[in-house]
Amino acid sequence: MSDLPVPQTDPKAAYTAWRSDIDTAIARVLDGGRYILGPEVAAFELEFSRYIGRKYCLGVASGTDALTGAVRTLDPAAADYVITASHTSVATVAAIELAGARPLLIDIGASAYSLDPEELAQVLARPPGRIAAIIAVHLYGLPADIHAILAVARRHGVPVIEDCAQSHGAQLGAQRLGGFGEMAAFSFYPTKNLAAIGDGGALLVDDPARYERLAAYRQYGWKTRQVSEFTGACTRLDELQAAILRTRLPRLDEDNARRRQIAARYQESFAGLPLSCPVVTPDTLPAFHQYVVRTPKRDALRQALEQRGVNTAIHYPVPVHLQPAYQGRVALGPSGLARSEQAAREVLSLPMYPQLSDPQVERVIKAVREACLQA
Numbered sequence: 001m002s003d004l005p006v007p008q009t010d011p012k013a014a015y016t017a018w019r020s021d022i023d024t025a026i027a028r029v030l031d032g033g034r035y036i037l038g039p040e041v042a043a044f045e046l047e048f049s050r051y052i053g054r055k056y057c058l059g060v061a062s063g064t065d066a067l068t069g070a071v072r073t074l075d076p077a078a079a080d081y082v083i084t085a086s087h088t089s090v091a092t093v094a095a096i097e098l099a100g101a102r103p104l105l106i107d108i109g110a111s112a113y114s115l116d117p118e119e120l121a122q123v124l125a126r127p128p129g130r131i132a133a134i135i136a137v138h139l140y141g142l143p144a145d146i147h148a149i150l151a152v153a154r155r156h157g158v159p160v161i162e163d164c165a166q167s168h169g170a171q172l173g174a175q176r177l178g179g180f181g182e183m184a185a186f187s188f189y190p191t192k193n194l195a196a197i198g199d200g201g202a203l204l205v206d207d208p209a210r211y212e213r214l215a216a217y218r219q220y221g222w223k224t225r226q227v228s229e230f231t232g233a234c235t236r237l238d239e240l241q242a243a244i245l246r247t248r249l250p251r252l253d254e255d256n257a258r259r260r261q262i263a264a265r266y267q268e269s270f271a272g273l274p275l276s277c278p279v280v281t282p283d284t285l286p287a288f289h290q291y292v293v294r295t296p297k298r299d300a301l302r303q304a305l306e307q308r309g310v311n312t313a314i315h316y317p318v319p320v321h322l323q324p325a326y327q328g329r330v331a332l333g334p335s336g337l338a339r340s341e342q343a344a345r346e347v348l349s350l351p352m353y354p355q356l357s358d359p360q361v362e363r364v365i366k367a368v369r370e371a372c373l374q375a
Helices: 011-017 019-032 039-052 063-072 090-098 117-125 146-155 208-217 239-269 298-307 338-346 358-374
Strands: 056-060 081-085 102-106 131-137 160-163 183-187 201-205 222-224 291-294 347-350
Touching (some): 011 019, 019 039, 039 056, 039 239, 056 063, 063 090, 063 131, 081 090, 090 102, 090 131, 102 117, 117 131, 117 146, 146 160, 201 208, 208 222, 239 291, 239 358, 298 347, 298 358, 338 347
Parallel strands (some): 081 102, 081 131, 131 160
Antiparallel strands (some): 056 201, 291 347
C-alpha cells in the first residue's frame, strides 16, 4: 500500500483518467478558431439541458455568476430579501448581494443540511420586507427538502432558485435536481462532479422570456450586438471549458455511481461508530459530491486521520452569518441558526472522488475505525 496520503479530492485524477479525450476536445477548439460563445457552448447547453430535463441552459463564467444572474433576472429592489441557508458556501450569499438584494439567512433542518421548511414558513408568514426569491441549496450532493420548500414558497408566490453546485446528476424520484424550481444554477469548478479545468457555470430555466433576458444579461445586456438594452454583465462559458464538459458529461452517471459505491462502503463500515453518517431517503439517488460525517470530536478525529495519512476537509467551518464580512450585517431567521452553528463545529468531509481506488477506500475506513475506537 502506498505511503502517500489519501487526498480528500483530486481534480488531476479526473483529467488523467480521460486525458486523451480531453486533449482531443481542447485541440478541436484550438484548431477551430472560435473561442467565445461558439459551437461547443451551444452544443453543451443543449446536451446539459436535456440531461437535467429543462428547456434552456445558458453557460456562464462561474456558479456564482449563475446564481447572481438568476436573482438579477427577478429585478430585485435594493430593499428586497432573498432567503437562503447560512450553512453553505459563501458564494450563495455573495451572489445575492452581487445581484443587488439582501440576504436573509435561516437555519437548516434537524435531519438535513438544507433550509428548514418550518422556519421558512415562519419567515414567509411574517417577512421583514418583500421576499424576491428563495435559494435552496442541494448541499453535499444530497437534495434539499425541495418538495416542502416549494410548497411553502408557492403558497406565498415566491420563486425558488436551486443551487445545484454540488448536485450534478443527483435525483429525487425520477427527476434530476435542477428540475424543480423556477431556475437552477450549476458550478463546474474543478472539484465538482461535472468539472471544468477552470471556472464555469450554467443557468437552467424553462420560461422562454426569462431565458432571453438571461442570454442578454450574460453579455452586457445585449440583444443586438453592442447595444445594451439593460445593465448586464460579462459572464460567458468559454469554448475550451464547454468542450471539456461535453467530454465529461456522458461519464457523469458512471462517476456518480462510483461515488455511491464508495459511500455505501463507508456506510457499512462505520456502523456502530460514534459518527453521524449521511441520511439517504429511499427516493433519493445521491451524487455524493462530499461524504460528510459528524462528531462533536471532529477536530480530534481530523488530526488522528491526518496522522494516519488520510486527508479531510471541512465544508464549511464558519457559517456565513458568523464570517467577518457578514456578521451583524445580514438578516437572520427567528431561530438564531443554532443548528447551522453546531454543524460547522462537527462536520468533516472524508475522501470522495470517483478515482479513489479500493485500497485507498479501505485505508480510509481502517483509519476512521482506529481513530474512533481509540478515542
